[in-house]
Amino acid sequence: MSVPRQKYLSSVWRDGIFADKVLFCTGGAGTICSMQVRAFVALGGNACIIGRNVEKTEKGAEDIATVRSGSKVIGIGGVDVRDPKALQAAADRCAKELGGIDFAIAGAAGNFLAPMAQLSPNAFKTVMDIDALGSYNTTKAVLPYLVESAQKYKNIGSSQPTGTGGRMIFISATFHYKGQPLQAHVAAAKAAVDQISHSVAIEYGPYGVTSNIITPGPIANTEGVERLSKTDPKSMKASMKRIPLGRYGEVKEIADATVYLFSEAGSYVNGNTLVVDGGQWRTSGAS
Numbered sequence: 317m318s319v320p321r322q323k324y325l326s327s328v329w330r331d332g333i334f335a336d337k338v339l340f341c342t343g344g345a346g347t348i349c350s351m352q353v354r355a356f357v358a359l360g361g362n363a364c365i366i367g368r369n370v371e372k373t374e375k376g377a378e379d380i381a382t383v384r385s386g387s388k389v390i391g392i393g394g395v396d397v398r399d400p401k402a403l404q405a406a407a408d409r410c411a412k413e414l415g416g417i418d419f420a421i422a423g424a425a426g427n428f429l430a431p432m433a434q435l436s437p438n439a440f441k442t443v444m445d446i447d448a449l450g451s452y453n454t455t456k457a458v459l460p461y462l463v464e465s466a467q468k469y470k471n472i473g474s475s476q477p478t479g480t481g482g483r484m485i486f487i488s489a490t491f492h493y494k495g496q497p498l499q500a501h502v503a504a505a506k507a508a509v510d511q512i513s514h515s516v517a518i519e520y521g522p523y524g525v526t527s528n529i530i531t532p533g534p535i536a537n538t539e540g541v542e543r544l545s546k547t548d549p550k551s552m553k554a555s556m557k558r559i560p561l562g563r564y565g566e567v568k569e570i571a572d573a574t575v576y577l578f579s580e581a582g583s584y585v586n587g588n589t590l591v592v593d594g595g596q597w598r599t600s601g602a603s
């Protein structure tokens with residue numbers, strides 16, 4: 317008699333794995349995050365995306381909803397992640413309208429390229445506030461809901477999977493691993509983001525919540541890469557040469573990483589970083 321497949325293999329990327337689950341995502345109308353949300357919704361989930369720009373966020377939600385008929389995707393615009401009250405109100409509205417929050421992505425970020433000499437204290441603080449404080453505010457707003465969800469779905473790993481919940485992903489960068497010119501503010505902010513994720517993993521693991529980081533490398537057709545190509549084409553070309561896989565990533569590859577971490581297959585991954593960069597950061601600094 318053969319061993320049932322579920323004993324050694326999780327069924328991921330299967331229609332309906334996120335059925336009736338809810339994802340809360342800050343920066344959800346951005347290129348990378350909207351693809352993460354899209355994948356989640358395509359696989360059965362509902363979502364709430366948060367953004368500063370009302371029109372962009374509402375249009376983004378409408379667009380994501382088209383991936384699966386019957387899906388519910390709410391776009392809450394006018395919310396700045398630097399404002400904890402607005403963020404909490406958005407999380408509460410999401411939970412009320414969609415029935416809880418099972419997954420969260422802290423994806424909102426602010427960035428620009430600037431040499432330190434041209435970086436004012438306020439410029440540095442602005443990026444720290446959006447990326448680091450914003451991720452912290454997001455965490456605080458969603459954690460009670462994630463704990464509730466983790467408790468509900470804690471019987472993962474049984475031969476009759478009931479699905480997953482209580483998972484958080486932070487979007488970070490590799491700038492702070494080795495240092496990066498023109499990115500002192502972002503490197504500092506992302507280092508803080510990483511530590512927030514690690515703290516959630518340790519403090520909330522006992523409640524069944526997992527927290528991990530996805531670190532996208534250079535991803536084609538994103539605001540970051542386009543901006544970098546315009547502002548600093550020389551170093552962009554050089555960095556392309558350093559990517560061991562020899563190409564930019566695709567947003568879909570970040571979405572796949574997200575599905576993995578949110579799926580049964582990722583149930584024992586906690587406090588970790590999934591770098592999706594074709595191996596680039598390991599060669600950064602090399603000629």
Ligand code: HXC
Binds near residue numbers: 428443543
């Ligand atoms: C130097 C700059 C600057 C620049 C702004 N500042 N742009 N300093 N070089 N290019 C300074 C301002 O002069 C001001 O300092 C301070 O930063 C705050 O600027 P505001 O415009 O008042 O801030 P705000 O309206 O809150 O806008 C935040 C922002 C903006 C980060 C500056 O770019 C933004 O809203 N970005 C959101 C979208 C975004 O960046 N997405 C990229 C994500 S991609 P003073 O001293 O004058 O008061 C990503 C991947 C990495 O993160 C990609 C690598 C490029």
